[in-house]
Amino acid sequence: MSDQKMTSAQEKKAERTKLFEDVYSGIIPKRVPIKASMTLEAALEYSEIPVGKTLWDLDPENITTAMDRVCEFIPSDTPAVGGILKNPAVFKLLGSKGYSMGQTGYMQHTDLETLKADEYDAFIKDPYTFIVTKSLPRIFENLDTDSPRAGMVLAEAMKAFYDHQAKFNAIKAPVFKKYGYFTPPAGANTLCQASFDLIGDFLRGVKGIYMDVRQRPEKIIEACEAMLPMQVKRGLPAKTHKLGEVFMPLHLGTYLRKKDFEKIYWPSFSKFIHIMAENGQTASLFCEHDWMRYLDLLQDLPENTRIQFEYGDPKVIKEKLGNKHILSGLYPITLTKTGTKQECIDKAKEMIDIMAPGGRFIFNFDKSAMSLDTINIENYAAVIQYVAENTNYQNAGATARGPENNPYEKPDTTVSSFASPFYTNWKDVPKTEIEASLESTVDPLLQSYEDMLYRMIFTII
Secondary structure (H helix, E strand, O other): OOOOOOHHHHHHHHHHHHHHHHOOOOOOEEEEOOOEEEEEEHHHHHHHHHHHHHHHHOOHHHHHHHHHHHHHHOOOOOEEOOOOOOOOHHHHHOOOEEEEEEEOOOOOEOOOOOOHHHHHHHHHHHHHHHHHHHHHHHHHHHHHHOOOOOHHHHHHHHHHEEEHHHHHHHHHHHHHHHOOOOOOOOOOOOEEOOOHHHHHHHHHHHHHHHHHHHHHHHHHHHHHOOOHHHHHHHOOOOOOOOOOEEEEEEHHHHHHHHHHHHHHHHHHHHHHHHHHHOOOOOOEEEEEEHHHHHHHHHHOOOOOOEEEEEOOOOOHHHHHHOOOOOEEEEOOOHHHHHHHHHHHHHHHHHHHOOOOOOOOEEEEOOOOEHHHHOOOOOHHHHHHHHHHHHOOOOOOOOOOOOOOOOOOOOOOOOOOOOOOEOEEEEEEEEOOHHHHHOHHHHHHHHHHHHHHHHHHHHHHO
């Protein structure tokens, strides 16, 4: 053990990591942890740096300047600048019909139909094969060809995707280290939509999925179930960690009638989250819109599921879920734009008084600051500063309130292993004598490239 004294940033990181270790473990932390961020695009706007050009070239000096300027006065415990960064080069190389860059430099998404209403049976038979052979060519016109050029374009896009990711990570890392942020272990976080949302967002389109709810609900149910092996593969990292999570943005379920939600959306969704929990991967849900109708269902998810709400009644949410799950969100980010500084701080006090008692609470806004025009950054910073300085627990270290003994019928978590003709399990591929002798080296290396393509596909659709 080294006797070298920790730097201020290292001390901050250790303290912040302990906050999240405690809250994720059902222990009252020293104070309320803060998990609030704005997108890189918003940070670039704040420093008056061109958004579009920077998303293309990832200029290290510009990005570092933009991140530094935000991070130095917003004391979030997790990176104050975050979000999922879309790579415009990938979409341009592939000829995307779904994503394009708008005049402001922000990436824009267009609703597409890549699964026809009469193609459910083919999709259900092998969802991944359908996505690769049917959906991708319908999303990306440069893949819609039998020419060898399609393979060349895909190779170019994969190179661009991972180069962009590596470059951005290399720029972020020293900034995050400088400010002592809590960050989960590398590779511990994953991203996965609910099966219903994936169908609606990227396959049937929003209009198509709601038409199917009326006309062919059983096909949606079958499709959601058929997707589970593929979804489980997406959700589980190579190695799980208690500080990691599978992040799930949920937004189409609130437009359903409750009986349709319970019948069509919930079964595969609940099953997936229970499978994740059984394998040590906690779900982190962003419940977009108003989920008040579904609070009783959310009670039946595994303990310590992390749930960020956009809208709803904080008192009711705390009462129903606060003893079992880890809650966040609900603070209206628009108030930082429309209210005075004191009104914003008063709202923070109100939220803390309701949500913090008993633990199991992380402060966050109802959504991220997607662009600079959605917030007043001074008020935004004042709220976070208030929470950082005024939410110490008197009983830190105690066990957080636990759930009442309320047994429920857990879903059957049996799921087939993922397999597809378009996904190679290299351990099953015949080997030469020398390859067999090096199997423990060869197989993981080849499999890592297979998985890189798999991850990219679900990031870009």
